[in-house]
Amino acid sequence: xxxxxxxxxxxxxxxxxxxxxxxxxxxxxxxxxxxxxxxxxxxxxxxxxxxxxxxxxxxxxxxxxxxxxxxxxxxxxxxxxxxxxxxxxxxxxxxxxxxxxxxxxxxxxxxxxxxxxxxxxxxxxxxxxxxxxxxxxxxxxxxxxxxxxxxxxxxxxxxxxxxxxxxxxxxxxxxxxxxxxxxxxxxxxxxxxxxxxxxxxxxxxxxxxxxxxxxxxxxxxxxxxxxxxxxxxxxxxxxxxxxxxxxxxxxxxxxxxxxxxxxxxxxxxxx
DNA sequence: CCGGAGACCTGATAGC
DNA sequence: TGCTATCAGGTCTCCG
Numbered sequence: 001x002x003x004x005x006x007x008x009x010x011x012x013x014x015x016x017x018x019x020x021x022x023x024x025x026x027x028x029x030x031x032x033x034x035x036x037x038x039x040x041x042x043x044x045x046x047x048x049x050x051x052x053x054x055x056x057x058x059x060x061x062x063x064x065x066x067x068x069x070x071x072x073x074x075x076x077x078x079x080x081x082x083x084x085x086x087x088x089x090x091x092x093x094x095x096x097x098x099x100x101x102x103x104x105x106x107x108x109x110x111x112x113x114x115x116x117x118x119x120x121x122x123x124x125x126x127x128x129x130x131x132x133x134x135x136x137x138x139x140x141x142x143x144x145x146x147x148x149x150x151x152x153x154x155x156x157x158x159x160x161x162x163x164x165x166x167x168x169x170x171x172x173x174x175x176x177x178x179x180x181x182x183x184x185x186x187x188x189x190x191x192x193x194x195x196x197x198x199x200x201x202x203x204x205x206x207x208x209x210x211x212x213x214x215x216x217x218x219x220x221x222x223x224x225x226x227x228x229x230x231x232x233x234x235x236x237x238x239x240x241x242x243x244x245x246x247x248x249x250x251x252x253x254x255x256x257x258x259x260x261x262x263x264x265x266x267x268x269x270x271x
Numbered sequence: 272c273c274g275g276a277g278a279c280c281t282g283a284t285a286g287c
Numbered sequence: 288t289g290c291t292a293t294c295a296g297g298t299c300t301c302c303g
Contacts, residue, residue, distance in 0.1 A: 001295085001296040001297080002296055002297090003296050003297095005296095006296065034279085034298090034299090061296090061297080061298095076297080076298085077296090077297090078280095078296095078297055078298080079280085079281095079295065079296070079297055079298090080280085080281075080282085080295085080296090095281085112280095113280075113281050113282065114279085114280045114281050114282085114295090114297095115279080115280055115281085116279070116280070116297060116298075117297090118298095125298085125299095150273085150274090151273080151274080152273085152274065152275095156274085156275095159297085159298095161297090161298085168296050168297070169295090169296060169297085170296055171296085214296090215296070216296095217295080217296070218282090218283080218295065218296080219282095219295085219296080220296065237296095259275095259276080259277090260295090260297095261294085261295085
């Protein structure tokens with residue numbers, strides 16, 4: 001469900017609301033969240049109960065809630081996860097799997113119908129993540145080096161979190177449209193100039209998504225339960241058959257025989 | 272090691 | 288009105 005703008009929107013809402021707050025207890029539903037990785041309630045308790053929140057960080061699509069050193073909690077929302085900060089008297093919705101009871105009769109709840117997400121005291125996969133799109137270290141040259149290193153289509157490159165992180169299916173389609181690059185273009189065939197244009201396009205679509213507090217097509221809501229506005233600003237994603245936003249251009253199409261929807265304009269996105 | 276396919280889940284919606 | 292099939296903001300793992 002959530003890509004960088006959605007996760008960052010949640011972070012921006014959670015951090016000021018949680019700073020200094022103490023965790024009183026942890027409840028879990030007993031469901032394994034992520035295949036082969038059940039929630040370890042004891043580890044969560046050890047990591048946060050009695051501790052105060054010192055920071056809420058985002059790494060790629062992960063949220064990291066930091067307590068007094070060295071304690072922390074890592075959350076990934078998968079496809080359908082929600083992290084909600086609510087009054088403890090609010091009825092718990094179905095698929096509530098983890099609840100952190102906080103000072104002030106509030107609760108931080110992890111709700112996830114599909115259970116693709118993650119709530120843990122530790123997440124080794126953080127170490128394998130690539131560069132944040134807004135990291136100054138992601139120069140045009142660095143971007144080109146990354147794209148040159150794979151023979152996959154550029155759309156697949158964007159979804160791979162080992163190179164550039166935070167981009168998922170929606171913003172990958174959007175960035176490629178802004179950059180006028182066909183999704184099936186082999187990443188390795190992008191010139192340095194086009195790789196730089198793509199980096200700038202990624203930053204532009206993510207910045208717009210952030211300004212609109214995320215894209216809500218189905219499940220996404222912020223920590224306070226608010227939906228985003230970015231869905232009304234999408235250029236190509238989920239818009240097959242509608243006109244390309246570039247005046248007098250083509251019609252948005254969906255690539256056939258692809259597991260995940262890839263939307264693009266065949267007229268302005270060339271290989 | 273790389274890349275592609277399938278797996279993991281539930282729920283909403285489209286089509287018959 | 289049901290029923291079934293398809294699809295969904297993500298990653299992992301298992302093959303070749």
